[in-house]
Amino acid sequence: MKQPLLRYPKALVLLFTVLACLSLRTVTAQEIRIVTEELPPYNMTLNGQLTGMSTEVVQAVLKEIGVQASIQSMPWARAYDIALNAENVLIYSILRTPQRELLFKWVGPVAPTHWHLFAKPGSQIQLNSLDDARQYQTATVKQDAGEQYLQSKGFTVGKNLQPSNKYTYNYEKLKSGRVDLWIANELNALYLVRQAGDDPTETLVSALSLPDLGGDNGQNMAFSLKTPDALVERFRQGLQAIRSDGRYAAIAQKWL
Template sequence: MFENYCANLRFNYRCVIILFITLLPLNNNLTAKENTLVLEAITEDAYTLSYQTDEGEIGGYSVELFKAVMADAKLEYELKVVPWARTYRRVQNEKNIIVFPMAWTKERASKFKWVGEITPVNYTLYCLTKDLPSEPMSLAQLKKQTIAVPRSDIRAEHLKKNQFTNLILTTGNAQLTNLIKRGRISYFLSSKIGLNQLISQNNMKPSDFTRVYSFKDLQTRLYFVLSLQTDDEIYNKISASYKNIVQNGTYEKIMSPLFKLLQHNSHM
């Protein structure tokens, strides 16, 4: 009887050990999954680079580029569209945030981890053609005009630094459009990409706008950036994947339609 009890006990003990060993990988996988890093990816309403449809889908050239990079890096993320001023505050103070498109400036160079370039960009001062003065204005005269620029943007920073004081700070092109339609402003600072958005989404024509001044210091490039607090291991992985998609032709495939569009509208 005792021998049978011991045999059963040994058998049950072996079963417990086998069950434990069998379930151990599942427990490890569960823990790994729970601890998987999910980056917070934030973009803005900057058609055609990035935008959100009425159905909630997020698209655009820079979004497709971002997805290609992250797929190569095999990293998980949650992508959302957030007003730029709020995004800019958060990416300076929080960990594991990737933001795009971010314009490079000397002042910003040390504040973020710069992953890879999306596209060159030039910002120009435009005027509604119907409100254009009969004689060209000097820079001193332009400084007295009411000008719309996005809040917390390098355009606002540049104009403030150069004594443009009559500024209306906007949250994006939607507010800019509203200001134009209400006759509140005639002047605004935009890139060709932003002007394309304004025209295409509001049934306007390129001839409705006239370039009045180009700022040499506002010729820069747009990037993907990581918050400075993000681990270097993540930065290196995403940077390597960005280089991969440039080298394998994915970057050119995604971005070439945009470059052709901007070249076609080079007169704007």
């Protein structure tokens, strides 16, 4: 007489393990979507190819865990919306902030970032605290961490925040005098100034450092909430592996 399957717990464990692996393989091979934005030198398109420090870290993790997936670059507000609402979406480089903590499943940091309110040299703007910036017009990027941070402090789009879709537009606004301040992370700001053919020491000055934004663990990889925990954990292990064996340090040395 046949025995009930419940008499064989090892068989059940094996069956569920196989089914979970097959399910995870299907998700990673067919359904995972990776989105990012143009944020040099973290993620950027050069000669038709996505590159940058964060991009290389993500690519190293994909190679480590044996997953193939294409990366799409788009305006940040669109990438952010997709990652908020769609299934199996990985987004980078995303700043991990209190406002975002429960909105994503966090994989881990991919790059450091240090934020400032930048002004033009000779502007006579004196900021001793964030409150001093309320009287000025500040350039932001829609839905990025800088804009969300200032909004959480009581700043308002259309009143003292002037958003754009691209980071390059904000430097142009500051340079032309259409805004008084520009909130940006330091590496991105310096890169854009140099790409415009300018010397950062002559066209940019930090009016106020924002140490509660970013830091060494600032830029992250994160999954949408509608992503299996097993997939998120697989990426976490992959990121830890490239940090442990020196691959992450080699990438950082190349870009920082």
